[in-house]
Amino acid sequence: MTTTEPDLMHSTAFVDGIPHEYFRDLRDREGLARGDNHEGDQFWYIVKHADVVAASRDTQLFSSYPTTMTRFREVTSKLRDISFIDPPDHTRMRRLALKAFTPTRIAGLEEPVGRVVDQVWAQARELGEFDLATEVSLEVPVRALAELIGIPQSDRPYAYEWAKRTVNRSHPDYTQDTQQTDEMFREMFEYLKDLTEHRRRTEPGEGLIGVLLSTPVRDMLLTTEEIAQFTMTMLGGSESTYSALTGAVLALLDNPEQLAILRKDPTQIPTAVQEVLRWVTPVTHFARRVTEDTVVNGQEIKADELVALWFSSANYDERVFTDPLKFDVTRHPNPHITFGGGGPHVCIGRLLAMMELRHLIQHVVAEPGIALGGPAVWAHTNFTNSIRSLPVSLH
Numbered sequence: 001m002t003t004t005e006p007d008l009m010h011s012t013a014f015v016d017g018i019p020h021e022y023f024r025d026l027r028d029r030e031g032l033a034r035g036d037n038h039e040g041d042q043f044w045y046i047v048k049h050a051d052v053v054a055a056s057r058d059t060q061l062f063s064s065y066p067t068t069m070t071r072f073r074e075v076t077s078k079l080r081d082i083s084f085i086d087p088p089d090h091t092r093m094r095r096l097a098l099k100a101f102t103p104t105r106i107a108g109l110e111e112p113v114g115r116v117v118d119q120v121w122a123q124a125r126e127l128g129e130f131d132l133a134t135e136v137s138l139e140v141p142v143r144a145l146a147e148l149i150g151i152p153q154s155d156r157p158y159a160y161e162w163a164k165r166t167v168n169r170s171h172p173d174y175t176q177d178t179q180q181t182d183e184m185f186r187e188m189f190e191y192l193k194d195l196t197e198h199r200r201r202t203e204p205g206e207g208l209i210g211v212l213l214s215t216p217v218r219d220m221l222l223t224t225e226e227i228a229q230f231t232m233t234m235l236g237g238s239e240s241t242y243s244a245l246t247g248a249v250l251a252l253l254d255n256p257e258q259l260a261i262l263r264k265d266p267t268q269i270p271t272a273v274q275e276v277l278r279w280v281t282p283v284t285h286f287a288r289r290v291t292e293d294t295v296v297n298g299q300e301i302k303a304d305e306l307v308a309l310w311f312s313s314a315n316y317d318e319r320v321f322t323d324p325l326k327f328d329v330t331r332h333p334n335p336h337i338t339f340g341g342g343g344p345h346v347c348i349g350r351l352l353a354m355m356e357l358r359h360l361i362q363h364v365v366a367e368p369g370i371a372l373g374g375p376a377v378w379a380h381t382n383f384t385n386s387i388r389s390l391p392v393s394l395h
C-alpha cells in the first residue's frame, strides 16, 4: 500500500468523506485488496456493485455470523441481533419484525414523523444559526423511533438521551471507556425489559412492542428478553439515519443548482431522496464470513475468512451509474444498495428513513436563505459516513 491509500479499517478512513479515488482504483483492480482492523482480523474488500449484491444474496456462502461486528453487540444478552444470524433463525426473526413494519404501519407513521420533523426544524429555526448535526439530525431519528416503538411520553427524554449517546460512539470526543458503554447498553436493555413486562401485564399498546407482544411466531410468543433485544436493535438504527439527514443537507447546499431544481419542482423530492441515499451511503460496509472456499473477482477466498461489503464503493460503481461523482437529484433509475444488496438482511427500517429524509428535504427546500455557516466535520468512524458538525444559517 502506498502512503496515499487510506486504511479503510481505520476510524479516520472517512474523515474527508468517501475516499472515491481509492475505491475506484480498487474496483479497477484484478482480485481483491485486503486490510486488517488492528485487532488482527483481516477482511477481503468486495467493492464492485455486482459482487456486493451477489454476496449479500448468498447467505449460505456469506454468513452473518460470527463476524467481528457481533462483538460489541453481545453485551446485553446472549440473544443475537437480527443482523448477525443466518437463516433459518434469521427467517423466523425477520418474519416477526416485518409484522411491525408493514406498509400500513409505516404509512401510519407519516403524520407523527412529519410532526417530529416540523417540531425539530421549528426549534432549530428559532436559533437562526445552528449545528444541523446536533440540533436536527440527532433529534429526528430518535423521536421517530420512539413513535415506532411506542415509548411512553413520560420516558421519552430518557430514551432520547440514551439513543443520542450511542451515536458517534467511536469518535475520540465520546467515551472510549468500554465499561461505561457496556453499562449504558445494559441500562437501556433493563429499561426495555421493564417496559415490555409492564405492557405484557397491562395493555400491549399500538407500537412495535405491542405488535411483538401479541404476534405469535410458529405459535410461540417472543420472550421479554427477545423483544427488548429487538427493540434495542431498532434504536440502533438512529445512527445511520442521523448520518443520512446531515449528509442530505450538505449535498443540497454544496450543489445549489440541484437545490434549485427541487425548489422549482418539489415533486422531485422522492427521487432526490434516492440520490441522497446513494450519494451519502450512510452505512459504509457490513461484514460477512465465508463458509466455503470461493472466488470473487478472480480472488480466491478460503472458508472462514472475512469479507467487507463496501456499499460506499458499490454505489459509485461506473459499471452501474453514469457519471457517479455527479450529485443529480433527477437520477432515475437509481439502483443504489445503501440499504444492503437485496438479500434477506436488507434494511427493515428503510421506509421510515426515507420518510424522515423527505420531510427534512421539504424544509430545506422551503428555506430561501439557508446556507452553510462553516465547514463540515466528519466523525471518526469507518462504519458510517457520518458528519458530526454542520454549521447552517437561515438568514
Ligand code: HEM
Pocket (backbone or CB within 6 Å): 056, 082, 083, 084, 094, 233, 234, 235, 237, 238, 240, 241, 244, 281, 282, 283, 286, 311, 338, 339, 340, 341, 342, 343, 344, 345, 346, 347, 348, 349, 350, 352, 353
Ligand atoms: C438511512 C438510514 C439507514 C441506512 C443507510 C441503513 C442501512 C442498513 C444496512 C446497510 C443494513 C444491512 C443490510 C445487509 O446486511 O444486507 C441494515 C440492516 C438493518 N436495518 Fe437499517 N439502515 C437505516 C435505517 C434504519 C432504521 C431507521 C431502522 C429501524 C427502524 C433500521 C433497522 C435495520 C435492521 C433491523 C436491520 C437488520 C435487518 C436484518 O438483518 O434482517 N435501519 N440497514
